Amino acid sequence: MRVLGSAWKVLSARALTPVVIGLFLLLYVGIAFSAEDALMALINLVASSPSLIALFSLIPLNRGALLIRELNDFRARRRLLGDGTGILEPRLFEQTVTIRGAAGGFPAAARRLAGAGYRTRGTGATLRAWKGVTAFPARALFLAATALFFCGILLSLGGRVSARGNVIEGVALPALEGSPAGGVVRRIALEPSGGSLLAKTLSIEVAPGDDGEPARSFGLYPPSRYHGSFVYPRYLGIGLRYRLFAPDLPGGAEDRLVLSIYPPGKEDGREVEGTPYRLVFSLAQPADGSDPYTTGNFTAQFKLMRGNDLLCAGSAPAGGAFAKDGYWVEIVEVRRVVVTDFISDRGVYLVWLSSLFFVVAALAWLSVRVVSPRREMVFLSQGEGITASLRAEGRGRQTAGLFHELLDALNSADGPHGT
């Protein structure tokens, strides 16, 4: 029992979370001076170490334990103020003092409190008073938010699975492990948005497929779902099929490539397999300034290299060809491609939910603190003395002044003074 009690005390200690965060910060500092990508290195280290995962999990456990402890305290105070049952524990209040005095002064004190806007309740031997709105719901929401946030990170650390695939117009969606292939991508559309945050929107329209899913469209944000994974478009690319003929390559060579050549001006190249040649492609910027990805009017520019020697350079639209000095390059077709990550991560939902909780908690706390913070007073007559307790979530000086005034009035063996 004692061990459990100590364990509970440690688990619900306010200092536990900052200590654990401090340890991870120290770890980060140590890694930062020996590795380039320190944050990634830390994430990978924690994800691969059960003891670090266990240490990290103390944070949401601590937040949960704090929430339980504070909820118990809140309920104890509510009981005390409401029907007067329960023991007056000093730890529930900010100040507790015992003075000489008699319960005969309570009615006058109650009138004084009522005059100051307090609601009062009392029996002969007790006087309870309160005013304002408690910020405890905001506090509870905050603790829940931090617990969810760190739980979300834990789930991500342990269970995030990411698979990268190319989503190509006219081609079926990549099949994820354990799932049937998806439908064919009918269209990839990049449209100007005109919003204040997004300049462009992307939509991937998919036909019904063997997986039984109906026709649907994947957007940018919030990310869509595909067989339990989030669809996270990363980069825009170009799928290009070419044919190459050269003097020493009469039979020609043909290939399909996914190239990172968007936006226009970016270059990407590949070796032509089985030949000494290398083709470096880029997209031409249309003269009218339009976005070829949006319009679909692609003109590919290319450089044909052999080693470091440039043999020829030119351009051709999709379906067109270019010939020079015995070299012939045909751009058979160009398709839109979106390099996409399919991410399975249950932690993301928890982190989003925690963000919502944080915002609500902050707004709630601010409103209550500004408008009408909670103030509570309890007076108990015990023998020749009175035990008085005070708790103020805001406007502490003002509340303390009233509290002292009431104590002065009650502190008399002869009874209260009139005020």
Added chain:
Amino acid sequence: MPSIIETSQLTRNYGEICALKPLDLKVPEGEWLSVMGHSGSGKSTFMNLVGGLDRPSGGELMVGGENLLALSEDGLARFRREFVGIIFQQHHLVPYLTAVENVMMAQYFHSVPDESEAITALQRVGLGHRLKNRPGELSGGEQQRVCIARAIINSPKLLLGDEPTGNLDHKSTLMVMELLKELRAEVRFTVIMVTHNQEVAAWGDRTIYLDDGVLVREERVGQR
């Protein structure tokens, strides 16, 4: 009863003018002492010395166990802040501050202001309905009651009054004197009241008469 004030050969000279000749006097704790005399008799000089507002030229002066001659300027200032409350004939309230703020000013110079305590003090002197009024909006008697609240807010052991009812009508004078009597009974401070009014002097326990800086007569006055 122990003495709160003890003087021995206390004198005060202003150049060649001897405002207070050697004075031996003991004032027991809790006593209400009235000091009477004609203009220039040394009453205010005596009160200023006892209140730490002036330094004696000679003799000894013990107030509340403190030897005022031995105190530095800072020490005297602390003594005045913590030990003495003064009510003047001219009120000396700050005209642009409300009644509550005038009382809080005394708290500020003593320690820290506390509005709740200031309000309680004003309610005690019967001005709970005039808290937010400035001195210009108060009658003479009300202003003097604000002064009383200001004087006692820091729980002084010694309350000095320099003709506090000099500018008041008869009714207001009675009200102020009744209030002082009640407060003295509650808080138990010693009162030294300088006055030239026999009726006012009669409220005290004892009256001393000063003439040209000399204590010429002393009378015990019965309780009213």
Added chain:
Amino acid sequence: MTSMAVRLMPHLLAWGAMLLLLARGCAGRRGTVAAAAGAGFIGGIVAAPAAARLLGTDASFDTAKIVLGAAFLVYCAVAVAALYGSGRSSAANWGERLTCSAPVAAAGAFFTGVAGGAVCGFRSLSGSVTTVCAAAAAGLLLLPLMLLVERRLPAAFVVSPASLVSGITSLLLFTSSSLLRLDLFSPLTMKVMKFSHDFVHQFFESMLIPDHLFFTARLWGFVGVLFSNAVGFWGALVVWLAPALLVICAVALEPLPAVAHLREGARRRKTIAAAIRAKRQRLAVPLLALAVFSCAVYQSKFPAVEYWDPKPIQVSASPAGEIFIPKKGEVDLEDGKLHKFLFKKGGTEARFFIVMTPAGGLTVVLDACSICKPDGYGQTEGTVICYYCKTLIPLDTVGRPGGCNPVPLPCALKADGVHIDGVTLVNRWVDTVQATARVGGEGK
């Protein structure tokens, strides 16, 4: 000797201030603390040049930097503990008990002495044995002097345990920041910049936020700030000043004493007024520490160091496209100083420099690195410094690729001089500057 004395003066003054704080903060253990501090100072001032000889300058400076960094981390922990324990008597008791305990006070004073002495030792590295002895003697002389001054200080000058750590750390880091190779703030800005970049990148990935390609330019402009040089400076400033601010908050947020048990209003107010006064007095040292930390930042940003940065000499290529620089021509390439050159071709102006490394060989590098904007390099105190990010690169690593090192340039080192291919030089310069320009304008 005189110039060395002038350079040592701020260090000795800081040492004196540390002694004052130690004497006042460990009031019951003045003698022990003074003796331990003095012993530590002598040890530190002797150990620094000894370590430089035994381990090499770079290793000894790196070790000292690690120790200073560890001290800063301990200070951070103390500041957080002070804030969390604010108002709890148990926390205050712990602190008081530690500072009053002879072993702890002595150990802390000894460490302070070693650190203070080591910084003085590193400062006088270029001086003679006489200089070191004189500095040691001056440091020891300050002991009784500061003890005397401490006794004269008013009782209102209170040094709580957290304030003691705050003050000493600030003075240590202030003195060390005047030495380029012990400065912690500049490397901190780089790490913060890297962290900011990594964090934003990771945050976007974790929250599945689309790539910047889809954002409006305006929004990306705001996000781009997080990748800039400025975020490194301001972020580092926050980290640098945070512990001092936490200690100030810990004092400011201490709850006032409970006075409900006092029935007299005047007594309650007097008790509260005394507590407020005591709080304000306890704020003096943390506020001073904050000011000293700020001075350390200024010193780091504007070091009183002269960089050797000669005007680039224009060179041209032969008809075959080769640039030749003789070892002893217009400049002596083997004099240990870096020599800058400028080559123009077409519209491109490529800068490079040649320097002799401590190993005795000539190395040829671009006057730019692969990650910073090409603001160039200067030479000082056995290192070259990148003007953009203020990273110090030891001379013996110049010529090696990676990090903020200047980009190495292939060349032929012959008996007569250095032969460089002009096309290679221009291509490498263009590739480097283009890479940094893509990222650049916004720093690393």
